[in-house]
Amino acid sequence: MAKSKNGDRLDSNNKSLGAWSARLEECFKEDEVPDGWATIRDIADSTGVSVDTIRKRVEGMVLKGEAAKQNFNVDTKTGVKQVSHYKLN
Numbered sequence: 587m588a589k590s591k592n593g594d595r596l597d598s599n600n601k602s603l604g605a606w607s608a609r610l611e612e613c614f615k616e617d618e619v620p621d622g623w624a625t626i627r628d629i630a631d632s633t634g635v636s637v638d639t640i641r642k643r644v645e646g647m648v649l650k651g652e653a654a655k656q657n658f659n660v661d662t663k664t665g666v667k668q669v670s671h672y673k674l675n
Contacts, residue, residue: 614666617658623671644672651675 624632630640647653652675657668 613659615659616661616666619658619660619671623656623658623673625669625671629672647674648672 626637626641626644629644630637633640644653648655654673654675656671656673658671659666660669662669
């Protein structure tokens with residue numbers, strides 16, 4: 587049976603597809619979140635203040651340089667995703 591044009595193209599791209607696989611694997615790898623970093627939800631739960639209020643206040647602190655913001659890959663209910671974490675300066 588003769589190969590189709592698509593079959594030939596896929597065979598010639600196997601090496602590049604392997605590169606894609608390796609790169610995407612890095613995207614789905616969980617980061618270890620260092621001590622001192624917390625999510626908006628973590629801060630809201632610990633203070634008893636709503637998530638929306640905490641988000642506004644913490645983002646304001648980031649703009650003023652009072653807090654730092656960094657994204658970490660964490661396992662959520664829907665998979666590994668980048669989640670913003672905050673730390674007091």
